[in-house]
Amino acid sequence: MMKKTLPLIILYFVTGFISAKSIFTTQRLEKIKYKGIEYSFYSLPLEPYFEKYPEKRPEATSSALWRGYIGYYEIIENQLFLIDIKRVELCTDSPGNFEKQWISIYGEIFPCTDKKKIDWFTEILILPNDESISYQYQGYYSNHSEYWLIELEKGELNESRKYNHKEFAKFRKRQFEIFEKTDGFRKEFSNFIENNKDSDPKNLKSYFSNSILSYTPKFLTE
Numbered sequence: 194m195m196k197k198t199l200p201l202i203i204l205y206f207v208t209g210f211i212s213a214k215s216i217f218t219t220q221r222l223e224k225i226k227y228k229g230i231e232y233s234f235y236s237l238p239l240e241p242y243f244e245k246y247p248e249k250r251p252e253a254t255s256s257a258l259w260r261g262y263i264g265y266y267e268i269i270e271n272q273l274f275l276i277d278i279k280r281v282e283l284c285t286d287s288p289g290n291f292e293k294q295w296i297s298i299y300g301e302i303f304p305c306t307d308k309k310k311i312d313w314f315t316e317i318l319i320l321p322n323d324e325s326i327s328y329q330y331q332g333y334y335s336n337h338s339e340y341w342l343i344e345l346e347k348g349e350l351n352e353s354r355k356y357n358h359k360e361f362a363k364f365r366k367r368q369f370e371i372f373e374k375t376d377g378f379r380k381e382f383s384n385f386i387e388n389n390k391d392s393d394p395k396n397l398k399s400y401f402s403n404s405i406l407s408y409t410p411k412f413l414t415e
Contacts (some may be wrong), residue, residue, distance in 0.1 A: 221258050225320065227341060232320040238311045239264050239275070249302050251280045255293075259314040262298070266311070267271040268343070271350040278302060313336040315410045325331060344412055364414060369405040371413040381408050 222233035243250040251261035258281060265277040279295045303309045317405065321337035340361045344351040356364055372378050385395070385401055401408075 211273075219257055221263055223264045223266065225318075227268045227269070227320060227343070232322070232341070234318060234320050236316055236318055237264075238266070238273070238314045239278075241313055251278070251298055251302075254283065255281050263295075267308075268350060269308075273311045273314060273345055273348045273350070275299075275303075275311055282403075290291075310348050312347050315346050315414065317406050317410060318345055319406060320345040342412075344410075346410070354412070365405055366402075366412045368409055368412075369402045372405060372409050377408075 221234060223237065225232050225234055238400055240260070243260075252261055253261040262278050262280050264275055265279070267276050269273050276299075277297055278299045281293050282296050283291050284294050285291055286398070304331050320341040320343065321340045323337075336358060338358055340358075341353060342356065342361075342364075343353045354364075382398075382401055388404050389397060389400075392400075
């Protein structure tokens with residue numbers, strides 16, 4: 194599991210408590226194909242790899258792509274695979290106009306395989322459909338009409354669930370209520386408070402609740 198000690202600025206992306214249109218640039222999301230459909234999603238499965246091998250991290254060339262790349266994934270035989278990595282480059286045409294081109298850099302990072310199993314990734318992956326029913330933040334996180342939730346453990350699919358918007362909200366609330374009773378909650382929430390000392394303590398629990406899937410890699414509810 195990628196350890197999550199999210200600062201409040203990330204939680205604002207999740208909860209929509211602030212409007213940051215004028216401050217932050219919209220970030221491009223990762224892509225995954227599941228059951229024959231491509232979804233965008235907010236998690237970053239490759240970040241632990243690039244933290245371990247920083248010399249392999251693509252250089253950021255766009256303010257809309259701070260991490261320097263977009264990963265393209267697919268669930269194949271109940272396993273999570275990376276099938277491509279692309280970065281954006283600015284090119285000029287003959288009149289001298291600039292245009293963006295997406296260049297595959299997969300072979301530079303993983304030269305010996307045509308697809309890479311992401312066997313370090315343990316998380317509940319959230320795959321929203323394309324239909325947004327409300328808009329919370331320009332860079333990340335809108336509310337969608339339907340979601341696939343996929344529980345992955347070291348790249349292996351354990352369980353998948355499909356929820357509409359109301360069902361997803363109820364699930365997230367119940368997930369938090371169960372987690373709140375555990376020692377894991379007390380440890381994570383203590384770290385969360387420590388990392389957000391300058392924030393209003395009255396709101397911290399609400400922020401934490403809204404980001405519960407960042408702290409619980411498994412379904413805790415039926």
